[in-house]
Amino acid sequence: MDEDILTTLKILIIGESGVGKSSLLLRFTEDNFDPEQTLTIGVDFKTKRLNIDGSRVKLAIWDTAGQERFRTLTPSYYRDAQGAILVFDVSSYATFSKLEMWLNELETYSTKNDIIKMIVGNKIDVDKREVSREEAMRFAKRHHTLYIEASAKTKDGVESAFEELVHKIIQTPNLWDSYEMNNIHIGNKGQPNQSTCAGYCSLV
Amino acid sequence: MNEEIDDSEFYHQDFTTASEWEVFMARIEEIISQWKIDKERSEKPLDTESIWSIKSERLNFADEHFYLYLYSKQIACSAITEINEEKEDNPQKNPIDSLHDFELYNENNNEVHSCLSIWYGLNEFIVLSPASNGGIINESKIKMLLSSIYVVEGNLVASENLNSIPIFIQIREKWQRLYLGVFANEVIRTNFEMVHLKKGLPYCNYLSGLLDLFKTKISSPCTIDQFIVSTQFTFTLSEFGGFVWKQDLLHQNYDIESLFILPFGVSVDPISALILKTTWNHLPDNLVVDSENYTDFDPMAAMKWSCLIKSTNDPVCLMGDAMTEFLQNLNNSFTIYDILGDFASLPSSENNPLDLLTEPNVPTLSRLLTRTARHSLTRNKRNNPPLSESVLVPLLYFLFPDADEKSNFPYGREEKEHVEPSEQILFKNFDEEFKGFKTCSPDSLVWRLSIILTHCLQSLGGLRAFAHIWYEFVQEMRYRWEKSMPIPGLSPGLPDLRTCLLNQKLQMLNCCIDRKLSRDNAQVSFDSAENSSTDDDDEFFDCSEKPTEEKHKEKLSLWNQPVGRLSKFGNLKLIKTGDPLYIPVTQDPVLKTEDQLEEDTDVLLQLGSDAEAMELRARIMSASLLSDMESFKAANPGSVIDDFIRWYSPRDWIEEEDKVDEWGQKVGQLSPRMLIEDNIWTEMWLSAKPVPAHRQKRLFDDTREAEKVLQFLDLRTISQICELIIPVLSHTAIYRLMEECQSLASDEIQFPAKISNLIRKGEVLTRETRPQPRRFEAIIQEAAALELLISEMNSLHYKLNPSRAINDEINDLVVKLVTGREVAVENRANSEIGSRIVSMFGEAQKMTNLSIGEQYEEGRNAINNVFPVPTAREFVLRANAVKPAVYSSKCPQFLRAVLSKDEFRLCGAWSEDTVFF
Ligand SMILES: Nc1nc2c(ncn2[C@@H]2O[C@H](COP(=O)(O)OP(=O)(O)O)[C@@H](O)[C@H]2O)c(=O)[nH]1
């Protein structure tokens, strides 16, 4: 089974506390929503196998606590991540305002040069929305990240978010240790690499 | 080819040879016509490296393997040659009927059989050459092959759709490059013949004799009106006298400071000779005389000058060589103690030479004493220390410049300004280029250490010196830890995971020193404040700062007195008591280097990802949460979890609108997830005791962590040290290359492309957990090739343009020369380059004359004093002669003579009118 795994990818989920990071992860890995999700302490992770572009990849997704106090601990786990999901809560403008800070944090602590970043606006099922899609997309464009809206509760957009991110990582061969597995060719290798800034899109 | 053979054997013998021979010839014809067809069909071949497009086919004849080659010059490039363009007009024109004399040599166009083009000026030809190295020696074999190509060429002419190409066979031993050949079309037939001897025939040594030979050989029935002569004399300059390039020239005063940068360059002049060729083209034979006693060919008056260089064979590239030393030690599993033997086991704490550095730098008595004590100790041992004190001490001062107030090499100097005009600079921002390197910052401690270790390994005594420096380095680290002295040359802060492991380890040690220092300081104030001392200091964390107002409260030390307050948290009040909510003093964060993180991550990963594992992970991660809760409780007596959450995770505290409690603050409640029964947060809150941070068990034990780092450093084997250093060394080496080629801008050599290629490889190398030898080796090879190229260019600039004034012409010349090309010198001796060449030759001549004494032999009419005897002379003779009969038309005749000390070669091409024969 493991033989046909192309590579193991490390993905981070970061963002303010309570925006739904752990819920997104639970939804993606177990297709489940637990309103009684406990507040994450430090870091945790889940794994999932995924079939993308004809290649099987194994994801190790690291969930982090968003609190200020944990912030000295969690960046240690940013090491060698190929992708990062920055989550905010569309019903809380404050969580959106903090994205800039999270991007800086990523810039400072990620050890891979061209880590793929994706901004996820979560909780779109909630009625009172405080962050408009346009504003969030402008922000994503300005920071050259992918952008997707989702709801861990209704499951909208969750799977696409992860798949999109992995797809992008696979298209950036620098990121996964291609030099250590010279013989493996990924599915649509011939496709020209779109520039990262063209990669934002909206779903749902 | 009619041989008289005994009748009895004739039938049988003839049948087999003839048939095999016929098959052989048919095969040759078949291959040639196939090539023709391919050529018509295909567009230009994409071979860009050489101007030659070469096709080959293997075939057998009489148990011998052959290759048949087709050499075609690719049209786009053929402009380089001196062939007249009109040639294209008439396809049936004889290929030797050109003005080709001497081609500018180009190493990149050098193929096994391309000499035929150089000698005869052919753009397309076919060669039949034996596959084995033995060559075709046997005379009858040669005849057989020669008649084969005669027949084939004849058949090709007969089948009219084919344009003729000359066909050659290679004969004798291969190194002789000896060929016979034939060309034919409907009207003419040319035979190519060669002579190759080690020593020339006396009567053929000068133009006069060669002309006689030429006339005789043509043996035309009519007189020939004119012979055309071209000549080339070659002079070799290999004694550069004052213009010998040495790397040391860069830094004139060779001293200890040359050890502070990586070794670079080559150990000998990379240019072994400068070759000048002087050429005369197409002179009528009656205008020039060249005989044993007199010559008209004065190089100063030649029509054309050109030059090329000869590179030194495999010179040692110092930087590449030094890197190779590291590569070779990647399997060395000795520890430094194995290598140092007795020496390292000296009782070091008192006699540590590093005391010299770290003690106050006024030469105190104790310092001098230490010095003498050390001397006596080392003298008593059988082994002398690998590095003498006079070398060791300056090296250590370079690594630890903070030990010397007057150091010329403090860390964090401003980068030296590059003064060249901006458009000459190839690389604007070095830091940007090396962004992806997982190493350390330029000119930091680890950077300098890698340079010093390199010198040790290469030139200061090899492994023993290498081990010695490492030993002293580790001793210094231990000393700094013990004396709580910060280590210089490291960026402040936590171990930076984007740097190499060694850099992280040293940063970790620095953090430990930092914490120890602030702990010691705090201890002093704490002791004086509390007026009591704790027995086991190490067991407890001591917070660093306390607002003075707390101190008197602490003195009372009642169990429910608040302790360890940092500051008020806004104007929040505790829900139950209404006292201000205080942020507690908390423990400093736990620090990890990447290897430790790796271990931690492995532990977390191995737990798996089920609910139980999640729970377990949360417990592992919760040590700091518990510590924070205890600090909070200590600072806020009477607080409840709601208070804690308001500080710790404000988004889990939901305020209600318009409802105010008795202390005037908004009423709120915990978020649903915090209200879940028995969740780990509430559970932990219940178990937390009010203990201020400084009395808690330390989450991060700096003493233990520092000891771990020191052990790590101390126990490295030679190979492990190399693994730690190789990424940094790759960085410093590529950086050095960039600096060196900074001013050598050239479109042709494309330094930026070559360097970025190296940078990419270097990046990958530095990111490997252990540098792969194979990858490092590839980097060494590329780096050494660039190092050699740069040295060659430096050497040439030094010779041709000593002032290093900006001169595009010379830049261009140098680039062409180092890429293996012969370059025309415009305006000959009248040009700047030409006059430099003349003066160098002149100087060398003077030196020779001096050493021989005044009575040196004047060769012929002693061309003049500037040039030595030519190392080679070449003559090309041409004529159009009526052959074979009086009524035949004029056919081109050609003879080239190449005369040098160890070679005499004649290349002839003799043509005849075939119309009536
Ligand atoms: N309505 C809604 N609530 C959500 C959604 N995702 C998470 N939540 C809730 O938001 C709270 C915080 O979720 P959690 O995943 O623990 O956030 P984290 O701190 O970022 O890990 C929980 O009470 C979740 O039930 C969503 O998509 N829609």
Ligand SMILES: [Mg+2]
């Ligand atoms: Mg969470």
